[in-house]
Amino acid sequence: MKNIILASSSSVHGSGYLEYLEPELKVLFAGVTEILFIPYARPSGISYEEYTEIAAKGFSKLGIDVIGIHEFTNPKSAIENAKAIFVGGGNTFVLVATLYELEIMQDLKSCIESGIPYLGTSAGSNICGMTMQTTNDMPIKMPKSFKTLGVFPFNINAHFIEADKSSTHKGETRETRIKEYHVFNETAVIGLKEGSWLRVLGNTITLDGELEAVLFKKNKSPKRVSPKTNLNH
């Protein structure tokens, strides 16, 4: 049974790395002593080693060890043998390009579908959707495909933010961008604000955190969704 947390961001304003998620992580990773960390999204271009250190520090409070996938000779078998997985945020193009280059997209999907507990933050959440086509990131690397894990029947827009109505900036709002996406694509999109996460347990998908999310469907008006709403339908 799928056992997943997909968070919009790894931290929220005024709180440390993963801190706001601690109570949830204790449940998701109950009984887990070691997490396989996938640092490929390289936020701000930091190295795999640096990023894994940050993740390890975040999980040390929970008494859980973190090992970076780059420390294994064979990333495929690292995934196959993982007891828990965490994919951190950064650049989604870089993350997806790397998963395809190493040919481990399918392994990761099988692992998550088998019920191994999975935590994604930001880019690590995006990749659980059907495609990465609603990322906010710059296309700094060309992935083989925009198709992602699809362990979840939506796309995610992480760090979702409502338009600032007082702004004089002419760049597209997040809502306009997602509307443009739906001119060319079908999959529904969940705009997930910082501090929100999706809890996937088997086929049940629940919005959690204190904020509303926004659900975008093709040819429909965006719909505000309250915390604790079941998103299956």
Place this chain on the structure above:
Amino acid sequence: MKNIILASSSSVHGSGYLEYLEPELKVLFAGVTEILFIPYARPSGISYEEYTEIAAKGFSKLGIDVIGIHEFTNPKSAIENAKAIFVGGGNTFVLVATLYELEIMQDLKSCIESGIPYLGTSAGSNICGMTMQTTNDMPIKMPKSFKTLGVFPFNINAHFIEADKSSTHKGETRETRIKEYHVFNETAVIGLKEGSWLRVLGNTITLDGELEAVLFKKNKSPKRVSPKTNLNH
């Protein structure tokens, strides 16, 4: 001799479509009676027809006719025979994907290099750089390649905006995104604020408008550039 204006945006706050650029357009398009408009970037997903109407309205004040490239049976010969070209903003992925699908990227490049006056706004400016990898747009369509026209030895970041230091949002700032770009790529990037444009005349590139631009080079601190600065070096 190349004769190009690359604008960050088609309008600025409090002013109509192309209005702030009018004095410049009179010079760029002096003697021109008809402009070929390329509406492929489809802002907000509007149709080619709707978009061409907007452009036509913008140029009617200058007494210049606008014809959409979609009105021609053969887009290749439409470009070959154009006396002036305008590529409007919208989604850069959709624009680049379409230029590749129709196999007219090279024709457009040759046309611009032959000295046909060219106006780009936003996505239409991005495509003049070496790659589209510093676009702000969502990857709503997969282009064959991120390589673009390269009629200009930089990449552009249109609608450039400085970080709001009072913001509590955790999504990456524009500057952080461009820094991440330079971890994987070499080409320098010009962050062009709304209301700024680049004037390319032969091999001379000048920043124009009233605002500073920001020049990002790999492994260097971002550099503020004043209007009227020559960017060749």
